[in-house]
Amino acid sequence: MLILAALHLAALRGHAELGPIYESARHGQLDDPGAAARVVLDVLHRTPDLVRDELWRSTQTNEPGRSAVIQAVVADVVEGSASSINLVDVGTSAGINLFFDKFPVRERDDGNPLTLVCEDRTPIDRSSALPAVLSRVGIDPHPLDLERLDDRLWLKACLWPEERRRHERFDAIVVARPSWPAATILTGRGLERLDDALGLTDPSAMTVVMDTWAAFYFTPEERLDYFHKLSQRCMADNVAWISIESPLTQWPGLAVDREARHRGASQIVLTRPGSSPQGWGWCHAHGRWLEQISTS
Numbered sequence: 001m002l003i004l005a006a007l008h009l010a011a012l013r014g015h016a017e018l019g020p021i022y023e024s025a026r027h028g029q030l031d032d033p034g035a036a037a038r039v040v041l042d043v044l045h046r047t048p049d050l051v052r053d054e055l056w057r058s059t060q061t062n063e064p065g066r067s068a069v070i071q072a073v074v075a076d077v078v079e080g081s082a083s084s085i086n087l088v089d090v091g092t093s094a095g096i097n098l099f100f101d102k103f104p105v106r107e108r109d110d111g112n113p114l115t116l117v118c119e120d121r122t123p124i125d126r127s128s129a130l131p132a133v134l135s136r137v138g139i140d141p142h143p144l145d146l147e148r149l150d151d152r153l154w155l156k157a158c159l160w161p162e163e164r165r166r167h168e169r170f171d172a173i174v175v176a177r178p179s180w181p182a183a184t185i186l187t188g189r190g191l192e193r194l195d196d197a198l199g200l201t202d203p204s205a206m207t208v209v210m211d212t213w214a215a216f217y218f219t220p221e222e223r224l225d226y227f228h229k230l231s232q233r234c235m236a237d238n239v240a241w242i243s244i245e246s247p248l249t250q251w252p253g254l255a256v257d258r259e260a261r262h263r264g265a266s267q268i269v270l271t272r273p274g275s276s277p278q279g280w281g282w283c284h285a286h287g288r289w290l291e292q293i294s295t296s
């Protein structure tokens with residue numbers, strides 16, 4: 001993934017040979033994909049530093065499609081009880097999902113690049129207003145900044161070149177971001193900065209902590225400590241925890257799902273204030289569909 005993203009980055013930076021190939025791919029106009037692949041491999045063999053110099057990076061795709069899922073789970077967790085929340089996003093990348101409430105969610109594409117298309121199979125009523133977000137705090141060891149060109153190019157490089165809709169959405173987010181509220185970004189590992197992040201929230205409202213495809217990158221020890229720490233905070237305080245991760249991210253005491261239809265999907269685990277973590281549902285890795293585990 002990192003090698004492919006590094007090649008894409010070179011193309012986005014205007015590489016004389018890669019640039020036109022990726023531009024054709026973006027517009028579905030690659031007449032001879034085999035010939036294009038041979039040119040890309042040839043560039044890689046001739047100039048390996050093009051990729052080698054970028055291997056310090058990590059795949060930091062910031063996927064706004066997950067906001068469609070976050071909206072539904074937040075609506076469920078606050079149902080009837082909270083008109084406002086604080087939000088803490090662990091592994092926030094560029095912080096895009098801190099603005100989960102800024103994206104319209106529809107069943108079909110309506111031409112607005114910010115619209116998230118999600119086939120929602122849950123009974124959640126999306127017509128009710130989402131709670132107001134009092135504070136937005138993100139944590140990441142290497143946060144990306146939408147205002148920095150190099151960070152924007154890396155975020156785009158982490159999207160497949162032919163996925164035009166995702167590129168258009170990203171470009172629209174960059175334009176919209178200055179009109180969205182302020183967010184605080186803390187640099188560091190999730191476990192280390194969690195208390196700092198919680199300390200920045202408004203104690204009069206529920207705090208929702210979330211991780212979306214971030215705990216997957218924790219070490220096993222870190223993941224276990226994070227699990228116990230957050231479980232305790234949810235039990236003791238007005239804190240909820242939404243985890244949307246690969247099913248390979250195993251949490252203590254939660255059954256491992258081996259259903260074939262969930263392969264490649266994301267598992268949603270919810271911890272309500274005063275409760276322990278429970279499997280809540282499943283969603284497409286980029287939020288294109290969502291289903292809730294039946295509780296009946």
Ligand SMILES: C[S@@+](CC[C@H](N)C(=O)[O-])C[C@H]1O[C@@H](n2cnc3c(N)ncnc32)[C@H](O)[C@@H]1O
Nearest residue numbers: 060061062063091093140189190212213214217
């Ligand atoms: C695949 S990206 C997902 C970003 C975002 N959560 C999303 O869903 O779009 C994984 C992010 O987790 C961050 N990350 C990796 N290890 C971490 C850690 N120990 N604590 C917090 N974030 C971490 C990475 O820097 C990266 O930005």
